[in-house]
Amino acid sequence: MAKKINIEELNIPEHVAIIMDGNGRWAKKRLLPRTAGHAQGARVAEQICDDAWDLGIKYLTIYAFSTENWKRSEEEVGMLMNLLRKYMISSLEKCAKNNVRVRVIGDKTKLAADLQESIANLEEKTKENTGLNFTIAINYGGRDEIVRAVKKLAAKVKDGELEIDNIDEDAFNSFLDTNELPYPDLMIRTSGELRSSNFLPWQIAYSEFYFTDVLWPDFDKKELEKAVEYYNKRDRRFGGTK
């Protein structure tokens, strides 16, 4: 018989980051177009917000569209953008009801104007919410984020607003898109791939990694609990000793 997890006794990670991989394979297995996998993946992402909050997770960050994903077919990119477009509008009511604060990270300037507007609107309307901090990475690449941060930092130095001697890790972090978020405690990647794929490279320096073969559209609360249970078995030393 499978061991029952007593979630109440577990140490819950404050911030969980997820690479939602395997939508295409999930669809292929069912002889469906890849876009059907993304549609199911989006439903799962919304459900996982509720599940994460139920478990006591305060910050959830998902990788929805990378700076490299533009290389996919026009149809797939268009469909993903439409899913995100739909989410920014349809989730307004649910976020208000569930007290969810939404943030979007990534280079938003390259997104369609209407999507940028609905993102800004959702961020603004949810900014006082004190429940789950839900962050969606769109047109996000970790290296790109670092380069954009360096440019902002260099401009401050050039304008005499920042001394080179005052640049430390905290100062640098304040220029990243994630500056309002704690670093992730746990990073989950579904579908059996063992890579971090340019997702939050600065921020996950000390995160625990949990990899599962489950495809993202099949991921559910039980799988999230397994990841949290795994996290509890890790001994986080942050470079020190115990």
Ligand code: FPP
């Ligand atoms: C990776 O699977 C998944 C993506 C590139 C897209 C993830 C986006 C979503 C689930 C939509 C999120 C939307 C909302 C509303 C929050 P893949 O296509 O690379 O899968 P494969 O490796 O099996 O081909």
